[in-house]
Amino acid sequence: MENNVILSVSGVSKHYKYYKTLFDIRKNVIKAVDGVSFDVYKNEIFAVVGETGCGKSTLSKLILGLTEKTSGKIYFKGELLDYKNKKNDFRKKIQILFQDPYSSLNPKKKIYKIISYPAVRNGIIKNKKKDRIEFAAEQLKVVGLPETIALNYPHMLSGGQRQRIGIARCLSVRPELLILDEPVSALDVSVSAQILNLLMDLKNETGMSYIFITHDLKLVRHLADRVCVMYGGKIMEIAETDDFFKNPSHPYSKSLLESMSFLTSTRRNL
Amino acid sequence: MALEINNLTVELCAGKDESGCINVVDSLFLSVKEGEVVSIVGESGSGKSFLGLSILKLNPQGVSRIVSGEIKISCKSQNVEADILKLKPDELTDVRGKIISMIFQDPNTSLNPVMKIGEQITEAILTHKKISKKEAKDIAVKYLNYMNIDGLARFNSYPYELSGGMRQRVMIAMAMVLNPCFLIADEPTTALDVTTSLQVLKLIKEIKEKSGVGIIFITHDLTVARSISDRTYVFYAGQVMESGNTEDIINNPAHPYTISLIKSIPSLSPDYVPKQKLFNISGYLTKDDFKNGKCRFYSRCFKRDDGCLNDIGLRNFPDSENGGKYGRAVRCIKFNSRGGAK
Numbered sequence: 001m002e003n004n005v006i007l008s009v010s011g012v013s014k015h016y017k018y019y020k021t022l023f024d025i026r027k028n029v030i031k032a033v034d035g036v037s038f039d040v041y042k043n044e045i046f047a048v049v050g051e052t053g054c055g056k057s058t059l060s061k062l063i064l065g066l067t068e069k070t071s072g073k074i075y076f077k078g079e080l081l082d083y084k085n086k087k088n089d090f091r092k093k094i095q096i097l098f099q100d101p102y103s104s105l106n107p108k109k110k111i112y113k114i115i116s117y118p119a120v121r122n123g124i125i126k127n128k129k130k131d132r133i134e135f136a137a138e139q140l141k142v143v144g145l146p147e148t149i150a151l152n153y154p155h156m157l158s159g160g161q162r163q164r165i166g167i168a169r170c171l172s173v174r175p176e177l178l179i180l181d182e183p184v185s186a187l188d189v190s191v192s193a194q195i196l197n198l199l200m201d202l203k204n205e206t207g208m209s210y211i212f213i214t215h216d217l218k219l220v221r222h223l224a225d226r227v228c229v230m231y232g233g234k235i236m237e238i239a240e241t242d243d244f245f246k247n248p249s250h251p252y253s254k255s256l257l258e259s260m261s262f263l264t265s266t267r268r269n270l
Numbered sequence: 271m272a273l274e275i276n277n278l279t280v281e282l283c284a285g286k287d288e289s290g291c292i293n294v295v296d297s298l299f300l301s302v303k304e305g306e307v308v309s310i311v312g313e314s315g316s317g318k319s320f321l322g323l324s325i326l327k328l329n330p331q332g333v334s335r336i337v338s339g340e341i342k343i344s345c346k347s348q349n350v351e352a353d354i355l356k357l358k359p360d361e362l363t364d365v366r367g368k369i370i371s372m373i374f375q376d377p378n379t380s381l382n383p384v385m386k387i388g389e390q391i392t393e394a395i396l397t398h399k400k401i402s403k404k405e406a407k408d409i410a411v412k413y414l415n416y417m418n419i420d421g422l423a424r425f426n427s428y429p430y431e432l433s434g435g436m437r438q439r440v441m442i443a444m445a446m447v448l449n450p451c452f453l454i455a456d457e458p459t460t461a462l463d464v465t466t467s468l469q470v471l472k473l474i475k476e477i478k479e480k481s482g483v484g485i486i487f488i489t490h491d492l493t494v495a496r497s498i499s500d501r502t503y504v505f506y507a508g509q510v511m512e513s514g515n516t517e518d519i520i521n522n523p524a525h526p527y528t529i530s531l532i533k534s535i536p537s538l539s540p541d542y543v544p545k546q547k548l549f550n551i552s553g554y555l556t557k558d559d560f561k562n563g564k565c566r567f568y569s570r571c572f573k574r575d576d577g578c579l580n581d582i583g584l585r586n587f588p589d590s591e592n593g594g595k596y597g598r599a600v601r602c603i604k605f606n607s608r609g610g611a612k
């Protein structure tokens with residue numbers, strides 16, 4: 001394996017079994033992720049695109065060990081990715097930024113506690129109120145929020161602010177691989193621009209890699225080094241971003257690109 | 271047929287004393303004609319939903335109140351000509367849904383989760399129309415079909431059995447089923463992915479063309495506004511900062527806020543380059559920005575100086591083609607119509 005590969009996904013599948021109705025004895029299978037293989041390089045932004053239900057979130061759960069693989073193997077820097085193996089610190093090195101900030105912030109905890117929790121858990125700072133508030137204030141600055149909200153509760157914040165809290169929390173332990181699952185799709189453009197700039201800066205400063213999950217091709221074009229197109233749990237195409245936009249090889253990619261031209265050129269195209 | 275808002279001001283008092291009051295909608299003028307889509311574009315917290323709700327006097331009671339203004343509607347097909355703010359409660363009920371209907375970002379909050387979608391639409395019809403249940407059902411099926419949902423097959427489905435895009439289309443069916451003159455759509459595609467959002471946008475456009483409904487389309491996304499609207503109102507902290515033809519605004523923005531917005535969106539600006547830093551609008555929108563006096567964008571503006579300490583109000587472009595209500599206007603002292611915001 002090349003040593004500039006940070007993550008290697010090899011023949012990974014996730015099949016969900018379910019019963020159509022309560023009385024149905026036959027099991028049905030959804031192949032949410034179906035025999036997927038790809039490498040993510042160090043300091044690269046690897047975009048995964050596709051419409052809702054194509055398996056993007058399942059793929060990220062598999063990488064994070066939040067759901068069992070049906071088959072296949074995943075390697076992190078050449079080592080088998082196994083979260084039971086505590087000495088490798090995989091939990092800290094691979095972080096995910098969730099799509100939905102509402103369900104991921106504990107409503108009973110003040111903001112500074114939410115943000116500083118992973119840092120405390122990973123021994124980056126001491127579990128002292130003063131330290132935690134200071135640390136949180138720093139992280140808040142990074143995501144463009146006033147320090148004063150450190151003492152607020154999540155319900156006092158707007159959706160955009162909550163999303164930024166999630167980002168602050170996630171970046172606070174400086175992971176090596178960050179999975180971004182639709183990180184800006186719920187944000188205002190002004191906030192989104194700040195976050196995208198920030199993500200680019202952090203990538204360049206820290207050498208982190210991103211798996212950037214999105215359905216928005218504008219963002220792919222803006223950020224990604226390579227793009228992986230998924231459809232129905234399978235990979236349709238992996239390409240360098242520039243090549244992809246100039247000359248998509250798969251018909252499905254072409255139709256995705258059409259939807260983008262609709263949104264970025266004048267309304268007469270509708 | 272038109273809806274015209276003149277000088278609407280809505281006050282929001284969330285704090286305990288009067289000093290905590292802000293004009294969450296401030297001396298606002300807006301108009302929409304038959305078969306026209308106008309967008310209200312602004313970031314979250316700027317008061318867009320408040321504006322949308324206030325048009326139907328659905329703004330949250332207890333904390334907010336409509337201070338002044340008029341909301342004139344004329345709707346030929348329903349034979350109504352009125353100022354919404356002067357209506358009696360029962361007349362207002364009639365206007366809601368029948369003359370102006372509304373759809374929201376999250377269909378889950380408006381659809382009853384334990385009621386079949388066909389029945390929900392039927393019920394909406396029957397609260398406003400004196401027709402038989404059978405007739406109402408037929409209309410419901412027709413409107414579902416019209417939204418590319420198999421009305422007969424899906425009539426007995428519950429909301430959870432449908433995808434997000436489908437649920438949003440059910441919402442649109444419900445909003446259109448009484449054949450209203452106006453539709454207020456509050457971020458109807460924000461929760462959807464690009465492909466689904468595209469389908470919903472196309473559908474809204476089609477409906478507009480077939481029915482002639484006038485649409486107020488609320489969004490935080492200028493790209494979406496561009497794809498759907500004839501005219502756009504750029505909205506910030508309760509005020510219109512710039513208004514006019516959507517393409518004109520994007521190709522030739524006048525207000526520093528509009529300029530900043532466009533440069534912060536990948537692909538939108540004509541001189542966009544991938545992987546370059548996006549424009550970063552400094553700071554964030556706070557409640558303080560809603561205070562009257564200086565330009566409300568002052569604290570974040572890259573052009574600000576002491577001249578901006580007095581809000582000058584919205585001014586028409588002198589050379590604007592239509593002038594007045596339907597032409598270009600901008601609220602910025604730095605702007606002269608020939609050279610942009612200098």
Ligand SMILES: Nc1ncnc2c1ncn2[C@@H]1O[C@H](COP(=O)(O)OP(=O)(O)O)[C@@H](O)[C@H]1O
Nearest residue numbers: 016018030032051052053054055056057058059
């Ligand atoms: N826990 C689960 N049980 C059964 N099916 C699931 C589960 N999670 C996801 N799926 C199905 O797997 C497919 C892929 O889902 P997902 O990974 O969430 O897609 P995406 O993130 O691209 O929208 C969908 O058809 C979805 O309904």
Ligand SMILES: Nc1ncnc2c1ncn2[C@@H]1O[C@H](COP(=O)(O)OP(=O)(O)O)[C@@H](O)[C@H]1O
Nearest residue numbers: 284294313314315316317318319320321330333
């Ligand atoms: N029920 C409420 N009580 C007090 N403040 C509210 C309420 N709803 C919204 N607000 C505040 O009013 C402002 C405008 O909100 P809103 O109209 O929802 O903005 P937008 O739709 O543009 O995101 C925000 O600052 C928000 O926090």
Ligand SMILES: [Mg+2]
Nearest residue numbers: 053056057058
């Ligand atoms: Mg997902």
Ligand SMILES: [Mg+2]
Nearest residue numbers: 318319320456
């Ligand atoms: Mg809103």
